Amino acid sequence: MLDKVAQRGEGRQRRAPLQAKTVIQRYHEGQWTVIEDSVANEFVLTIEVDRQEFATVVCTPDCLEDFVIGFLASEGVIRQASDVDNLEVSLYRGMAWVHLKEKFQMRPEVYRKRYITSCCGKSRQSFYFFNDAQTAHKIEDSTRLSAGDILNVMAKMDEESFLFKQTGGVHMAFLEIPGQCFIARSDIGRHNALDKVFGYLLRCGLSTIGARMAFSGRISSEVLLKVSKMGVGVVISHSAPTQLALDLARDLNITVIGFVRNSSFNVYTHDWRVQMS
Structure with missing residues (x-):
């Protein structure tokens, strides 16, 4: 490729x-x-x-x-x-x-319409695009991280935020794969920054086991779904999550950590991944 x-x-x-x-x-x-x-x-x-x-x-x-x-x-x-x-x-x-490699056929009912469906076999019903329901998946990663790990990954993202420091007008997505590499991408669109990370992962064939995603914007349902499609079990943000994002995170087994500022943060879902002692 x-x-x-x-x-x-x-x-x-x-x-x-x-x-x-x-x-x-x-x-x-x-x-x-x-x-x-x-x-x-x-x-x-x-x-x-x-x-x-x-x-x-x-x-x-x-x-x-x-x-x-x-x-x-x-x-x-x-x-x-x-x-x-x-x-x-x-x-x-x-x-x-x-x-x-296989001919693409545009199907508006798949790529444009919202459906009410259950994701990952759970009883909770939420709004998804049809293709989200097909491609979002529960994360089985059992990685653990400390408070220091959480603060460090956000500090690394801030260090890599060169375009934001110059313009103040872009979002950052920063994926750290411990022991392998990190990927930092910026864009005026927060979803675009995540897609740039996703594309790099796919092109390089990288595993996301143990990875954690740091993000500059709020954690919305669409952000949470993109993270799940990458197979990442932890998403960390300077900002807040939405309720629908938290509902999805509980279903998809993703740890959501928000309001990472100075030396504090909030753990919203699946706190078993965070070492608290």
Whole structure:
């Protein structure tokens, strides 16, 4: 798969800037000054799958191959990177062309409609996309982590948040696989940042046993489902979870940890993974 991913050569257009400079008026402690500020760039990308327009998304224009692979996996179009026969990205045209090994047929009832269904055989009913119910799965990972581990992974994410420090306008997703590697991805869309991580995992064939996901935004139901599709049992955030996300986390056996700030945090679900002594 890695040798079948390409960018179409377009000279100077091959690398899109992640940020731009703009002149602003700044007010601080009673004084006005004119300064140059950095702002995050938005990039519109249309994804075609087997010559059918599948989606148009607004994203940060880096790691786009990872993003397309992760996005299609999240949507249930593919299960693994090897399902893709060829992928080309054009920054100049704002297009990603995907060709699958098995012909893709767009089915709106699968990719666009919400269904009320039970997930993972549980009695609780929640709103899912049909493809979410097919691809989200219960996490069997029995990893344990300490309070220090939780604080350290968030500190590492903050250290890697280079674009956020420059612009303040992006989200971060940071996956640590102890003893192997970490993956840090940023994007103006919080879901996009997760898809970039997912795509990298699939393209490199990495196992997520023992992994923990750090995230800059709130933990919504959609975020929780993306984490489950990656096979990650722990999600940690600076922000808060939603109730539906917690309902899903209980069903899917995912530990949710929120409000990680300074030296404190809250454990919302499956606290057995956190060492408390």
